[in-house]
Amino acid sequence: MKIIIGNDHAGVEFKNTIMKHLEEQGHEVVNVGTDTLDYPDIAKSVAEKVLAEEGNLGIIICGTGIGISIAANKVEGIRAALCHNEFTARMARLHNNANIVALGARVIGDELGKAIVDTFITTEFSNEERHIKRIEKITNYENQLK
Ligand code: RB5
Numbered sequence: 001m002k003i004i005i006g007n008d009h010a011g012v013e014f015k016n017t018i019m020k021h022l023e024e025q026g027h028e029v030v031n032v033g034t035d036t037l038d039y040p041d042i043a044k045s046v047a048e049k050v051l052a053e054e055g056n057l058g059i060i061i062c063g064t065g066i067g068i069s070i071a072a073n074k075v076e077g078i079r080a081a082l083c084h085n086e087f088t089a090r091m092a093r094l095h096n097n098a099n100i101v102a103l104g105a106r107v108i109g110d111e112l113g114k115a116i117v118d119t120f121i122t123t124e125f126s127n128e129e130r131h132i133k134r135i136e137k138i139t140n141y142e143n144q145l146k
Helices: 009-024 039-051 066-072 086-094 110-122 129-145
Strands: 002-007 028-031 057-062 080-082 100-104
Touching: 002 009, 002 039, 009 028, 009 057, 009 100, 009 110, 039 057, 039 066, 039 100, 057 066, 057 110, 066 080, 066 100, 080 086, 086 110, 100 110
Parallel strands: 002 028, 002 057, 057 100, 080 100
Antiparallel strands: none
16 A cells, blocks of 8 residues: 655645654655645645555645645545544544545644544545445446536
């Protein structure tokens, strides 16, 4: 599993902190940058790399985490969850099988950010029928829009 990480100008230092934390744990982290691109560009670039290989997960960071999560969720097959605490990070994986976590660099501190990504990365999808069914409805809806 690769962890793809990207940020806009509001999240440069925060991204570096999170990336260092993950690398210290031995994770393979792919950094798509940046301190210059707008959050929709970074969202697209992280999303495409997450989808390129089964099991990859993504971390996207902007000031609030809002814009970049909205943008990432426009990419078919992406379920990006904006998380502000460990509970939502856990539920995003368990119930929603989210493949990207979005973080707000101007909202949460470094230690909470590290705890959120640790939880997100180590929690597996529950694989329960009721959650599979609901996620399938999202996929079906995406297909109708084509
Ligand atoms: C940039 O100033 C800020 O708008 C952006 O990082 C993000 O918070 C948007 O949702």
